[in-house]
Amino acid sequence: MSRRHKDIDIRPIDESEIRDWGRALFTGFLRPPVVSDNDAADLATHVVPSRTLAAFDDAGLRTGEASPIVATFRSFDQELTAVGGTPVPADAITNVSVTATHRRRGLLTRMMAQDLRAAKERGDVVATLIAAEYPIYGRYGFGAAAHTAEWTVDVPRSGLDRRRPAVDDGGRIDLVDGADVRKLGPELHERLRRAQHGVVTRNDRWWQLSTGAIHRDSHTWTEPNYAVRRSPTGEIDGLAVYTCDDHWGDDKRPLNTAQVTSLITTDPAAERALWHYLCSIDWVTTVKSGHRAPDDLLPHLLPDPRAARLTSYADWLWVRILDVVRALEARAYDGSGALVLEVVDEAGLAGGRYLLEAGPDGAACTPTDREPHLTLSVAELATLWLGDESAVRLAALGRVREQQEGAARVADALLRTSRRPWCPDVF
Numbered sequence: 001m002s003r004r005h006k007d008i009d010i011r012p013i014d015e016s017e018i019r020d021w022g023r024a025l026f027t028g029f030l031r032p033p034v035v036s037d038n039d040a041a042d043l044a045t046h047v048v049p050s051r052t053l054a055a056f057d058d059a060g061l062r063t064g065e066a067s068p069i070v071a072t073f074r075s076f077d078q079e080l081t082a083v084g085g086t087p088v089p090a091d092a093i094t095n096v097s098v099t100a101t102h103r104r105r106g107l108l109t110r111m112m113a114q115d116l117r118a119a120k121e122r123g124d125v126v127a128t129l130i131a132a133e134y135p136i137y138g139r140y141g142f143g144a145a146a147h148t149a150e151w152t153v154d155v156p157r158s159g160l161d162r163r164r165p166a167v168d169d170g171g172r173i174d175l176v177d178g179a180d181v182r183k184l185g186p187e188l189h190e191r192l193r194r195a196q197h198g199v200v201t202r203n204d205r206w207w208q209l210s211t212g213a214i215h216r217d218s219h220t221w222t223e224p225n226y227a228v229r230r231s232p233t234g235e236i237d238g239l240a241v242y243t244c245d246d247h248w249g250d251d252k253r254p255l256n257t258a259q260v261t262s263l264i265t266t267d268p269a270a271e272r273a274l275w276h277y278l279c280s281i282d283w284v285t286t287v288k289s290g291h292r293a294p295d296d297l298l299p300h301l302l303p304d305p306r307a308a309r310l311t312s313y314a315d316w317l318w319v320r321i322l323d324v325v326r327a328l329e330a331r332a333y334d335g336s337g338a339l340v341l342e343v344v345d346e347a348g349l350a351g352g353r354y355l356l357e358a359g360p361d362g363a364a365c366t367p368t369d370r371e372p373h374l375t376l377s378v379a380e381l382a383t384l385w386l387g388d389e390s391a392v393r394l395a396a397l398g399r400v401r402e403q404q405e406g407a408a409r410v411a412d413a414l415l416r417t418s419r420r421p422w423c424p425d426v427f
């Protein structure tokens, strides 16, 4: 007999429960439900029990070793770069799963409420996640704040001159190994995240996982190629990570694909140089770009931009604002103006009426009782906050309400950014 959801206990796990929690996670994520000793040891290195929730159904039929854990949820400290380059503290949510036998009984809803409350109390400005499916997280106040795009480049069609480098500025490209990337990458990424809104922090574990320094039985690993670009003054200003397959046509024509898993730069010259390098590797006729911002330069670095076909486009980083005042004061504004926002938050975490007075020299956001210009949910505010969405478009969709005529245009002039946000990572 299935139990009512409120009889199922939700609480942080303790250290002795990490392995069972891992098995429930693998089950929920449709991996083989087996946690090897190697996987258990790896989980123990980064799963922080106090930030890791589980739902326990003790009444189920089970034998021997089977665990009562039927749902998983984990969060960790992160920083998210706001518009203008200032990082804000974020509650990064991951490893959300509810076992198929226990779906749609409100377990995620309970775990989310618990975690967001704790994040609010800790003083996090936002919560972040990468959503498995679009319809899951809006109800909890998350908005799709940054999108991802992938292009597939038909190299022979691109019109690139593969004989010479794209940028002849005295810079160079070198192939390095994983150990070099662990040394050089973090500093490059630090510079990127001070410049690009939407970027999130990468911890040591991120660099170790992405360079094969940590081996997990539950994940396959293929050593990629790592190319760094040095600027004319010798500074590392770009890193491309890619794998190549080994595919030949019947007519002995090379038809290899270079799949980019990560490409970060701090300079457009480095971006141009690395894409050109990737499109110039002998045998490579297709380059897949990996996760890019929708306004990435790539297509327009090719003489024929149509050679870059958009093969994936989707919502990517979801943001839940927990502190409207700090979120709006942390970001930069190119224009100047004042806006009164009526923010609706059904969870009672961040709602209220706020006056935003902003300009290129800074912003102040204060609770107010002035008449609002716009009424919107906290989720819609998140989509506007990172600069990606248009308030005019949301008004047309009925997702924000103009309380004063023309307010959506004023909001767009203040909040939209000239380049779109980009989150290069999955977490």
Ligand SMILES: CC(=O)SCCNC(=O)CCNC(=O)[C@H](O)C(C)(C)COP(=O)(O)OP(=O)(O)OC[C@H]1O[C@@H](n2cnc3c(N)ncnc32)[C@H](O)[C@@H]1OP(=O)(O)O
Binding pocket: 028, 029, 093, 094, 095, 096, 097, 098, 099, 102, 103, 104, 105, 106, 107, 108, 109, 110, 129, 130, 131, 132, 133, 135, 136, 139
């Ligand atoms: C950040 C990440 O980790 S992303 C990974 C998320 N995990 C997965 O996708 C793994 C597979 N899916 C699952 O494990 C579960 O279905 C979850 C975690 C998505 C949802 O867990 P549940 O406990 O079933 O959610 P819960 O019962 O709290 O649902 C609340 C509401 O959201 C809706 N909902 C939940 N999941 C979905 C979904 N995938 N699609 C559409 N609606 C959904 C429910 O129908 C319910 O709506 P209602 O209140 O109108 O009835």
